Amino acid sequence: MSHMPELEPTALPDDAVEIGRIADAWGVKGWFKVIAYSADPEALFAAKQWFLLPAEKGAKHFTGTVLLPVKQVRPHSDTIVATSPAVLDRNAAEALRGARIFVAREHFPQAEDGEYYWVDLMGLHVSNREGVALGVVKDLLATGPQTTLVLAYEEGGKERERMIPFVDAYIDKVDVAAKTIIADWQPDY
The missing domain is CATH 2.40.30.60 (RimM)
Known part of the structure; x- marks a missing residue:
């Protein structure tokens, strides 16, 4: 029953x-x-x-x-x-x-300025200040006080991962509407 x-x-x-x-x-x-x-x-x-x-x-x-x-x-x-x-x-x-x-x-409640919901960051294309594509956000990790973006990208035909801390020091701009993130980051970091 x-x-x-x-x-x-x-x-x-x-x-x-x-x-x-x-x-x-x-x-x-x-x-x-x-x-x-x-x-x-x-x-x-x-x-x-x-x-x-x-x-x-x-x-x-x-x-x-x-x-x-x-x-x-x-x-x-x-x-x-x-x-x-x-x-x-x-x-x-x-x-x-x-x-x-x-x-x-x-x-969802309105996110405050400079705050984003994880769901809004998934799938965004990340490139650096020089316009080099770094990958697409496929996951986020909460590690202590900060969040880390996990990016998927391809290199030599293999899918790889790159991690960038989601903090002001490295993230210049998030444009959810344009599905892009600009980061101060180099591909060889």
Whole structure:
């Protein structure tokens, strides 16, 4: 017998970004733990509704995309916990275990000047001040206080990686609209 909460089926928006997943029930009142994929999960806290897709592995308690209204999200020790008016008890929360959380990009809070969401940096083309192409952002690593861009580029027919610290000392300009980053960096660093 499944205690799946009554969630409204919906379509996943074109600008949806996967930002985390539901880990497990938390407590007895329908709260659940959330694992955020980003070191700065503002979108998790800001969005009033999450789009859920079923877990990739394990039991699936729903199919397609469903809309989860979010009542409260808060940090709790080293994790994040959330509650929804649609999830009334522990059984309902357990039924969501493993669900993938997406938020529409338009529901992200406005990034401040000089701040960027990771999702906006993925796929940007990085070149240096001399116009030499350094690669395309394929990942970001949060290492302590700073973020490092991981670039993919080809050399001698092989795909390689290059890392550039995402700090003012090396990054001259980020133009999300033009999908470019200018860095003070040499290909042989």
